[in-house]
Amino acid sequence: MSDSFATRDQLSVNGTSYTIYSLAKLGQRYNLARLPFSMKILLENLLRCEDGVSVTKESIEAVANWVATKEPDTEIAFMPARVVLQDFTGVPCVVDLAAMRDAVVKLGGSASNINPLIPSELVIDHSVQVDVFGKPSALDENGAIEFARNGERYSFLRWGQKAFNNFKVVPPNTGIVHQVNLENLARVVMERDIDGVKYAFPDTVFGTDSHTTMINGIGVLGWGVGGIEAEAAMLGQPSSMLIPQVVGFKLTGKLPEGATATDLVLTVTQMLRKHGVVGKFVEFFGSGLEHLPLADRATIANMAPEYGATCGIFPVDDEALNYLRLSGRDEKLIALVEAYAKAQGLWRTDAEAEYSAVLSLDMGTVLPSLAGPKRPQDRVLLTDMKANYHASLEGLIANRKPKAETVQRFDAEGGDQPQAEHLASKPRSKIRIKDADCELGDGSVVIAAITSCTNTSNPAVMLAAGLLARNAVAKGLTAAPWVKTSLGPGSLVVTDYLKKADVLGDLEKLGFYVVGYGCTTCIGNSGPLPDEVSKGIAENDLVVASVLSGNRNFEGRVHAEVKMNYLASPPLVVAYAIAGTVDIDLSKDALGTGKDGQPVYLKDIWPSNKEISDNILRTIGPDMFAKNYADVFKGDSRWNQIASPDGESYQWDGDSTYVKNPPYFDGMSMAIGKIEDIHDARLLGLFGDSITTDHISPAGNIKASSPAGKFLQSRGVAPTDFNSYGSRRGNDDVMVRGTFANIRIKNLMLGGEEGGNTLHFPDGEKLAIYDAAMKYKAEGVPLVVIAGKEYGTGSSRDWAAKGTNLLGVKAVIAESFERIHRSNLVGMGVLPLQFLDGQNAASLGLKGDEVFSITGLKDGAGKVADVVAKKADGGEIRFQAQVLLLTPKEVEYFRHGGILHYVLRQLASKKAA
Structure with missing residues (x-):
């Protein structure tokens, strides 16, 4: 590697010498003291990875x-230290890696070149579902159901763990990723031996879940x-x-009495969404950090996707070291992190x-809040919940x-109230x-x-839920x-401290038994509702609610039968379970009646x-963490009894409906x-x-009548x-049929029908989107998608692009894109285009029956595309759209057909590793 600025230096910690790329040395030429913490981490990454090609002196x-105030326009190359x-x-x-091994051999390379x-x-955390609940054996x-359902997937992952270098799997029933x-x-500071030299550098990470940002709470970018x-x-x-703002x-x-970290993060999310931080870094500072435990910082960092930022980072300080010590990290690592x-x-x-902009919040003003009923940035004060x-x-x-029978029932019970008004306002199902x-x-x-890492990682809100349960049971x-x-x-640590605090039993008395160690309800793995409840909902088409301590409440995500979903702190989740309704003002209405016959209030x-x-x-x-990890x-x-194949290449099973060799590399050559x-x-x-990406590629249940279900x-x-x-x-056969198959997605070509x-x-002809797409493919017709603002918000779901x-x-033409989804579209060879300011499908009069041509791309050199939409009557609608290939490297990826094709061609040209 190059070292144009002569920053390579030595750092001695407790008798061990580490090679570092010194920002202090670079600071002799540039005023680095003014740079945000996160920008310094980017700078060190470039110093260490300088090669004169991807990373240059100019970078x-x-x-x-x-x-600080400059609009991003300069490309840099960032290389994370690890992937989770x-x-x-x-x-x-x-x-994909297994498929690339097959493909690289066909292109004349070696399978061994495909290795992390x-x-x-x-971490296996997304597969457990809440099939069983409310009892000790849940x-x-x-767990038994999870392994029965997912044995084939788990066998495949066990093969991968053996077949690939630098790849490890944390088995089920350990925790959320x-x-x-x-x-x-997390290491916070990495150590790595390269050619006999011991290096130290910041721990940086890419994750395949948008909430990877949780790790920003401890200073890891x-x-x-x-x-x-x-x-x-x-x-x-x-x-x-691009170098971000x-x-x-x-x-x-500091937080007042009665307010939780959840209330704080919902307030922060609302403020940052309103300000607009998509594509930007957010960095937290100020005297309030003295009163903010690491777990609260992690809660705030976790929800960066909800406020739209690339990351929401806190600097390393004594609180970070205290957490490393509390969680059982080695003292040698802690000393290295500090030094x-x-x-x-x-x-x-x-x-x-220096910052691009500054927002401020006095945490003493934070009030108990929820968010919903369908977006995490829509904060609702507890006092306003009933009205909301x-x-x-x-x-x-x-x-x-x-239903007709409901009309008859309410005719009999509704007195003189007009039938339609009564049914619209208060239908009841017995x-x-x-x-x-x-x-x-x-x-x-x-x-x-x-549920969800946002809150289950935070002892303050988890113990608050347990203590509230204890007090409720006592009443x-x-x-x-x-x-x-x-x-x-x-x-597992959470269960241990709930037991040690003697509150797990009280949670269980209210029905909150441990159901699994995974994302569960927040990812849509809420499992079926009891039959009686489902029938009651269907009888009157009721609008029922969920309350969850998660970070996502998008339409159709939590449960297909639940149309209102509110995010809340764990103690408020317990409170609403007791109340049984969101049609209540918990700030003044009684939760219920105590055993003494008196009303009991939340306070x-x-x-x-x-x-x-x-x-x-x-x-x-620390002993709790050491034992569980x-x-x-x-x-x-169960995990260790799963059989898995051996071998450098995976032996695909043509009968599998879980694991299949994808078609991305079919017919691929070395030609660009x-x-x-x-x-x-x-x-x-x-x-x-x-x-959202949930609308585009749902994660939950597969309907039997859907294209995926039929397949x-x-x-x-x-x-x-x-x-x-x-x-x-x-399995791409299932997933392509599930694309745009969310039960709540509304196609405006059909008048907004769900x-x-x-x-x-x-x-x-009206068809399922998959069926229409296949009919167009048979006819040789390319397709486009048109959308409004914030297209692709939510999970970093590559299948939404695949x-x-x-x-x-x-091509997808939208008013604006969420950062990760735009990148994923580019990575899969789908062109993201953005309407010019003030324009959208409605303002242009687009209906959906037009024929579209998109020109002026100039092999990636065009920054603005010309779009012509020919109407059925022969008229034309002409407009322009911004081409969102944002860097020269993205243009190069796109020419290759996507980022994986680009990488595969690079590796195919190398000799065997």
Whole structure:
């Protein structure tokens, strides 16, 4: 490697000498003290990776001379130190690597060239579902079902663990990937021996889950990428990015009594979404950090995707060292982290860096909050929840059609109230559940889930939930019988400290039994509702709710039968389980009646901040972490009994519906293509704002009547064995049929009707989107998709781009894109185009029956494309769109057909490793 600025230096820590690339030495030429913490990490990465090709002297100078307010326009190459994956995205990553081994041999290379070159660790956390709940055996029964469903996937991952270097798998029932990363995998400062020289450098990470940013809470720069980009990094390919702007977020004061870290992060999310930080770094600073535990920092960092930023980072300081010590890290590592951070100017100080913009929040003003009912940035004060529910309900019941028998029942019971008004406002379904006669209505809470790394990693809110449960049980309160309650601790450590605090039993008395160690409800693995509840919902088309301590509540994500989903802190999840409805003001209405016959209010059972802090100090220590992570890669007997094949290349099973050799490299040669204009394309879908990756590629249940469901049945798979879209991501036949198949997606070509359908032209036939795409493919017709603002928000789901590609979509035109999805589209050879300011499909009069031509691409040199939409009557709509190939490297990837094709050609030209 080059060292144009002579920054290679030595750092001695407790008798060990490390080679570092010294920012202090570079600081003799440039004023680096003004740079944000995150920008210094980027700068060190460039110094260490300088090769004169991907990373040049000019790249380093550009970051050293960073201008805070400058719009990003300079490309740099960033190389993470490691990659972390979860199994929903990890399985297709390993599938792609296995397919690349086959393809590289066909191109004349060696299969051994396809190997991760940096540490790559996969945590299996997305596959467990809440099939069983509310009883002591739930954890064991759900685990047995998980292994029965996913044995083939797990066998494949065990093959990968043996076949690939630098690849490790954390087996099921360990914890959520981000929490395991924070509690165990993160190094903060990396050590690596290269050619006999010991180097030290910042721990940086790419993750195949957008919430990889949780690790920013301990000073590790990392963010979520699609599986495509992660695979390239694993294979030694740096990531092309523009030097970002950095928004500073100043925190002062401390949280008041009754407010939680969840309330804080929902406030921060709302503020940053309003400001606009897509594609930017966010960096937290200020005196408030003195009062912000590491777990609270991680909670805020975790939700960077929800506020739209690439990352939300905190600097290294004494609190970070305290957490490393608490979580059982080696003292040698802790000493290295402290010495390295201080030597490199990466240690938190009182000096304020230069930022592109600054927002401020006095944490003392934070109030109890939720978010919903369908977006995490839509914060709702607890005091406003009842009003929010009623306002949201209006739009959801406008077209409700009650059953005939319901009309008769309410005619008899409704008195003089007009029938239509009564049915629209208060339909009720009588059910019998848990030996009790109950009524379900709009606003009934049918799912209350303590879930997701955002909160389960935070002892303060988890213990608050346990203490609130203890107080509620003491008062004689119980959860409403119709509520599906679940507790998904983020790691084994959480269960241990809940037991040690003697509150797990109280949570269980309210139905919150441990159901599994994984994302569960937050990822859509909420499992089925009890039959009685499902029938009650269907009887009157009820608008019921879930309350979960997660980070995602997009439409159709949590459960197909639940139309309102609210994010909340774990103690509020418990409170709403008791209340059984969101049609309540918990700030003043009683939760229920105590055993003494008196009303019990939320304030009566809410634990004090001191009580929570005392329990944290009493229950959590390094021994707990050391015990639970002693054999983190070993797994239990179920894991170790799974048979897996051997061999450098994977032996594909043609009968498998889980793992299949994908078609991306079929017919591939060493010849590089060109970026051609698009002619005579048809519109596959016309969508509005906030189309998420869940809309594009759902992770939850597969409907038997959907194209994917029909395919699986044609292969002999019964609907009871469908599993989920997320678990089937190793099979392109399933996933391409699931693309745009979300039950809540609205295609404006059909007037906004819900479901994954479209119109095929010129005949106007209504078809499932997959069926229409295949009909167009047979006709040789290319496709485009048009959408509104924030297209592709949500999870860093590479299948949202892979499926789009396999449907035959050549371009997506949107008002704006979320960062990761735009990158994924480029990585799969789908052209992202952005409407010019002030324009969209509605303003241009686009209906969906037009024929589109997109010209002026000039083999990637064109920055603005000319679009002509020919109408059925012969008229034309002409407009321009910005070409979102943002860097020269992205143009190069696109010419190759995608980033994997680019990497594969590079590796095929090398000799055997």
